[in-house]
Amino acid sequence: MDISVTVNGTTQSNDVEPRTLLVYYLRDELGLTGTNIGCDTSSCGACTVHVNGESVKSCTMLAAQADGQQVTTIEGLAPSEEQLHPMQESFREHHGLQCGYCTPGMVMAAVSLLEENPSPTEAEVREGLEGNLCRCTGYHNIVKAVLAASGQQVD
C-alpha cells in the first residue's frame, strides 16, 4: 500500500506491505538504522522514535499508521552536522552509555520525557524511562545525563 510519512522533516512516499512495522520501514526502506530492535515483546524501547512529537515504540506501530504523520528518529535530533542535541551532549558528557545499543531509544524517550516534565525529580526520570531497558549501565549515568540535560544539578 502507498504511504506518505514525513520523517525528520522530509516527506517520504513509498509502497510498503501493509504488515510492515514502522521500525522496519525506517531501517530497511529509508536506511535510518539509528533506531534499533532489541526485543520482540515491545519491552526494550530501543526502537523509540517520536510520532507527532511523542515517544512511541516504532516496533509496535505499523508503517501504515504513520501515513500522513510526522516521525522524528535519532538521526533527526541534532540541529546540524556540527552540533549535538543537548540530550545527546549530556549523554556523552555523563557517560550515559556503554555499548550504545539502547542509547538512541533512551535519548528519544528522554527528550519526550523532558518535553512533558521539564524539571523531573530523579524518581520521575527513572519512572519516565520505564519503557527503556539497558543491560550495560545500571541506569545511573543515564539518569544523571537526563537530569543534567534538564538543567538540574547532578553530583
Add this chain to the structure above:
Amino acid sequence: MLGEFGDEAKLLAGGHSLIPMMKLRLAVPTVVVDIGRVDDLSYINDGGDHLAIGALTKHRAIETSDLLLAECPILAHVASKVGDPQVRHRGTLGGSLAHSDPASDLPAAVLALGGTLVAQGPNGTREIAAGEFFSGYFESALAEDEMLTEIRVPKAPGSGWNYQKFNRRAQDWAIVGVAAVQVGGATNVSLVNMGSTPLRASAVEAALAGGASAAEAAEAAADGTEPPSDLNASPDYREHLARVLTRRALEAAGVS
C-alpha cells in the same frame, strides 16, 4: 468492514494489545481496520452526573486530564500505571477494554467504578454495564460488527480510592491487582488477574456493607475466584496476594 469480514477482521486503535499479539502469531486477522485517527472519538467530557470518555482517548490523555484528576482520580491513576510512557502515548481506553484481558489495569478500574460502555454497530447504539461487558478470556460482549465509542464513569470526587498493582518487573502486567473505590456510599473492589475476566470481589463488598473492618473483609478477597497458574505465581500465591492487596487498597482508600 467488520460486518463484511466477521471474525477475520480486527479493529486497530493504539495497537498496543493487538500488534504484540500479532507479532507472536496469537492473533492472525486477515483484515486490520485502522481507526486510530478517528479524532472525534477522543474526548473527556463532563456529562453532568457522569464523565464521558471517547473510546479512542489515549491513556496519556486520561492520566493527565484535570477533569478526571478532580472528578474520577482512580481512573487517571490507573491509566498512569499501564505499561510505560511510550505505550501510554498510543494505547486507548476503548482498545484496552475491548481487548478484555483479565490482567489489564483499566478493565478492573472501570468495573470497580460500575461504568457503562457504549457500543455502536450497523444495528444502532447500545449501552453495556461494565459488569456485563467482560465475558471471558479476551472476550467481550461486543458483537463482531460493533465497536466501542464511549465509556461513562461516575463522578466520585474526593471519595476514597486506591489501586494496588503488584508486579516484579518494570512495565509488567499485574501478577495480581486490586482496585478499591467508594461510589454512591458503597465501597467497590475489583480484582486483576484472578480469573478469566476482571472480577468484583463481591464477598469483600458484602462483608464491608455488613460492617466488617478492612482487615476482616479482605480475608474474603479470593472467594469465588479461579486465579491462573503461570510463571509468575501459583493460584495459592495469587489468592494470598489478593487478600494482602485488598487489605492495603481498602486501608489506603480510607476504609478501616
